[in-house]
Amino acid sequence: MPMREKAHIMDKNSMQRTLARIAHEILEKNRGTEDLVIVGVRTRGAYLAERLAQTIEQIDGHKPPVGILDITLYRDDLSSIAQQPVVHKTEIDFDIQHKKVVLVDDVLYTGRTVRAALDEIIDFGRPQFIQLAVLIDRGHRELPIRADYVGKNIPTSPKETVEVRLEESEGRDEVVVLEQNGE
Amino acid sequence: MVNKNPAWTRKDLLGLQELTRDEIELLLKTAESFKEVISREVKKVPTLRGKTVVNLFYEPSTRTRVSFEVAAKRLSADVINIAIESSSVRKGETLIDTGKNIEALKVDIIVMRHNCSGAAVMLAKNLHASIINAGDGWHEHPTQALLDMFTLKEKLGVIEGLKVSIVGDIAHSRVARSNIWGLTKLGAHVTVCAPPMLIPTGIEKTGVSVTSSIDEALKDADAVNVLRMQFERDTENAFPKQLEYFKNFGITAERLKKAKKNILVMHPGPINRGVEVSSDVADGPNSVILEQVTNGIAVRMAALFLVSQANEHILKKNTGVKAKNEKVLVK
Numbered sequence: 001m002p003m004r005e006k007a008h009i010m011d012k013n014s015m016q017r018t019l020a021r022i023a024h025e026i027l028e029k030n031r032g033t034e035d036l037v038i039v040g041v042r043t044r045g046a047y048l049a050e051r052l053a054q055t056i057e058q059i060d061g062h063k064p065p066v067g068i069l070d071i072t073l074y075r076d077d078l079s080s081i082a083q084q085p086v087v088h089k090t091e092i093d094f095d096i097q098h099k100k101v102v103l104v105d106d107v108l109y110t111g112r113t114v115r116a117a118l119d120e121i122i123d124f125g126r127p128q129f130i131q132l133a134v135l136i137d138r139g140h141r142e143l144p145i146r147a148d149y150v151g152k153n154i155p156t157s158p159k160e161t162v163e164v165r166l167e168e169s170e171g172r173d174e175v176v177v178l179e180q181n182g183e
Numbered sequence: 184m185v186n187k188n189p190a191w192t193r194k195d196l197l198g199l200q201e202l203t204r205d206e207i208e209l210l211l212k213t214a215e216s217f218k219e220v221i222s223r224e225v226k227k228v229p230t231l232r233g234k235t236v237v238n239l240f241y242e243p244s245t246r247t248r249v250s251f252e253v254a255a256k257r258l259s260a261d262v263i264n265i266a267i268e269s270s271s272v273r274k275g276e277t278l279i280d281t282g283k284n285i286e287a288l289k290v291d292i293i294v295m296r297h298n299c300s301g302a303a304v305m306l307a308k309n310l311h312a313s314i315i316n317a318g319d320g321w322h323e324h325p326t327q328a329l330l331d332m333f334t335l336k337e338k339l340g341v342i343e344g345l346k347v348s349i350v351g352d353i354a355h356s357r358v359a360r361s362n363i364w365g366l367t368k369l370g371a372h373v374t375v376c377a378p379p380m381l382i383p384t385g386i387e388k389t390g391v392s393v394t395s396s397i398d399e400a401l402k403d404a405d406a407v408n409v410l411r412m413q414f415e416r417d418t419e420n421a422f423p424k425q426l427e428y429f430k431n432f433g434i435t436a437e438r439l440k441k442a443k444k445n446i447l448v449m450h451p452g453p454i455n456r457g458v459e460v461s462s463d464v465a466d467g468p469n470s471v472i473l474e475q476v477t478n479g480i481a482v483r484m485a486a487l488f489l490v491s492q493a494n495e496h497i498l499k500k501n502t503g504v505k506a507k508n509e510k511v512l513v514k
Binding site for chain 1: 190191212215217219223227230496
């Protein structure tokens with residue numbers, strides 16, 4: 001189904017400012033970087049996690065460790081997704097026990113990805129707590145999950161798609177809302 | 184998002200001969216993720232929760248069966264082992280009847296070892312359940328070859344261009360056959376080495392080099408895969424005596440001195456120490472034999488995962504039932 005761009009939500013500069021603000025909020029809420037680790041959900045959440053860690057380093061002087069989660073093996077919809085996902089590696093090279101974990105993803109929607117990510121993180125150990133940072137919260141939750149840090153709230157219809165495009169994967173930083181043609 | 188990687192669409196894993204290079208590479212890539220899983224403190228993922236795997240073994244096997252059992256359990260599947268000594272096969276039940284009865288128990292995946300070449304293919308054609316071939320006669324043992332290739336890739340980075348020698352009873356070895364198919368597809372140069380009696384005629388047509396000189400097989404090789412001499416199968420007196428074999432073909436420290444310093448020594452197990460390989464080599468710095476065992480779990484988890492996913496889609500398509508909320512994966 002061809003998709004039409006309905007709205008342009010964020011460009012490079014506003015994304016940078018948003019991530020800087022979230023980095024400040026993470027430092028404020030956790031009083032620095034002690035025991036702090038950042039874990040991103042593949043693929044774009046991982047890129048955002050790395051950017052947040054770098055921004056935190058610029059502000060605070062210490063770069064928190066960054067991990068990458070691939071939640072494919074923890075999905076609850078593996079049997080109903082039409083296209084089989086390719087499994088990639090989870091990379092958490094540090095001990096998660098007693099750590100303050102900030103989980104990062106690009107878009108918060110139904111909350112099912114976050115549920116899978118929480119299950120996977122807990123299989124690595126027992127963190128002090130897990131906080132959630134997302135660039136976009138588009139609503140329509142199907143689970144009781146909320147984010148601690150939100151870049152931008154966008155009211156959407158379930159027929160629309162929110163696409164976060166990043167320099168690392170798409171060659172440019174922007175967020176757009178797409179809708180199906182002819183509706 | 185366009186998926187650059189090819190999808191796995193087969194409900195079964197029967198052998199490497201029928202697989203494309205892309206499919207083999209996808210399997211090896213998927214196994215990398217599972218290698219990470221089995222190195223965690225909690226070595227278990229919920230991926231195959233609610234699925235049932237039956238290990239149906241018509242030949243004695245401990246390591247392959249246990250490896251599949253561990254792999255299935257790490258994926259949260261339920262596992263049932265059927266040892267043939269205690270089954271109805273003794274009462275004359277045919278293979279297909281046995282398979283259909285297992286399927287009627289709502290089993291999702293059957294892992295089968297059988298002494299007849301082609302048994303897995305036949306079962307796969309007759310059942311809707313996924314079949315994973317855990318060795319059929321002299322034909323194929325795909326997961327063993329995949330774990331050998333996984334180990335090679337992990338240790339040496341690439342498979343393309345590697346020189347791999349396979350030493351031992353090539354004629355009666357399904358491990359050799361699966362390795363030859365897989366390695367040549369991925370661009371490795373394969374040399375087989377054995378007494379002439381144990382080399383099947385026409386093997387050159389698969390693209391391998393043939394030699395009866397162990398020194399030639401070891402020279403320039405990046406890895407040597409040492410097959411187990413299956414003396415229990417020698418009904419034709421085709422094999423030289425054990426000591427004679429060791430003298431002419433055994434991998435010893437002395438012989439390795441003339442090989443590449445970092446040559447990998449591999450063996451599918453169980454080892455006949457002092458027959459195919461000397462103890463100091465089997466336990467020495469070049470040996471990756473125990474790492475192969477660990478990698479076997481990762482590779483078998485990948486195989487179980489991929490066939491299970493593919494079969495769910497096939498079964499859904501065939502029954503015309505579209506999954507509720509079926510959607511294209513965005514991530």
